[in-house]
Amino acid sequence: MPNVTYISHAGETTTIDVPMGTTVMENAVKNGIEGIVAECGGAMLCATCHVYVDPAFVDKLDPIGEEQDEMLAATAAERKPNSRLSCQIRMKPELAGLIVRMPDRQY
């Protein structure tokens, strides 16, 4: 099973297995990884699962849709080119070993 490494704002690193087709957000929440809040449970309406995707993986992500673009404009922490909502990052073979960094705050 592919894995994802989550790096907290304080630098704490956690690597977990992430099944294909599930999202980076839901695996973080279900495993109690702090720093991803996801108040809405993945419905893309709260912007509290913001992450910075490691530059090596940015090109492998799906394009940002209009709704995600609007939501990213409303994140609590600074938006960067590699900002994504982790509820919209679905595991696929190219993303095996993905690394994401958490912002300093989600709301």
Place this chain on the structure above:
Amino acid sequence: MQPGVVIVGGGQAGLEAAALLRTQGYAGTVTLICEEPHAPYQRPPLSKEFLTGKQEVDRVFLRTLAYYEKQRIDLILEECVTEINTGAKLVHLAGGGTVSYAHLILAVGARNRPLPARGAENALYLRSLEEAVTLKQRIAEARHGIVVIGGGFIGLEVAAAARTAGKTVAVIEAAPRLMARAVSPVLSDFFLDLHQAQGTEVLLNTVAVEVRPDAVMLENGRRIAADLVVVGIGVIPNVELARAAGLEANDGIMVDEYMRTVDPAIFAIGDCAEHPNVFAGGRARLESVQNAVDQARCVARVITGQPEPYRDVPWFWTDQFEIRFQMAGLSGAHDKSVLRGSVQASKFSVFHFKQGRLLAVDSVNRVADHITARKMLAAGTPLTPEQAADETVDLKQLAAAG
């Protein structure tokens, strides 16, 4: 073993309270008593993504089982608390035995309001995972028609899922408009148009008097053929356990702004808690994920000695067909509403004001307005109706300026 925190109720409020106690550094025992045979799961998708088939059942669970072990959260499934002994600080379990507590959190939720009609036992309801699994199956099997009784959020989400599955659907609502308890008339009209345009028959001011195995009978004598009848007419908060323990309860279990009942060791959160709410301008009982999570956070902070009153902005959402509808604040008391955007294009927000002060914002397919509104409501950012209605005014900038 020293008594710790006992949480009654394995819905989202109960789960979040357990999780946030650990996040806040609580080191004592945490016991989560769940009535259902499953570990805690999300309810919102049950009438949305799960019902429409966009989400598999195993994805609704809020945490992995390994999480509970790792966080030392003692999960007790299929168990009920039958009595609280406030003097001895312990709860009695239906299966026998007792659990002692230093702090008790009642996150006991609410149950579906039964339909006051003959043959109501022929209808389905939706609250639990089991009910959702059954409902999904029955929608798939329905051949002649599906009648939804109740034009609130749940009823309309079910109706949308059934219609999306290609079924003949009728919605029966006793009130003169849809979602009347939660939204303003312009939104009720918008959703009426939406459902009708999708081919659903919507009957307002209409009462069902009997549910038969093959039909619903209306007060006006009409018979609507249905091989599936679903009822979503609201909930009744579970206050009985608290009341029997001598705790005050009206519409919900009475708590203060720190979620405390009159017993300093006992708290109530989520759907069952009637609390002082600054956005309601008085006491309120809210049924939402926001309320469950933020009240869980509030109680976790109180128990870990970092109390902050509950002052979070209420927000809600519903998905029906391709429409994403989000509400921030509570609009009930508004005296003026203005429109931003285009109703025709299904992309608009309605800003509600009371005496010139922003109360609430209802957004249809305008996620940025919703997020901005939540920030403005939280900060008390001044906004005039004229600014809200003017698309050239950048709300995000106003919100950022506070």
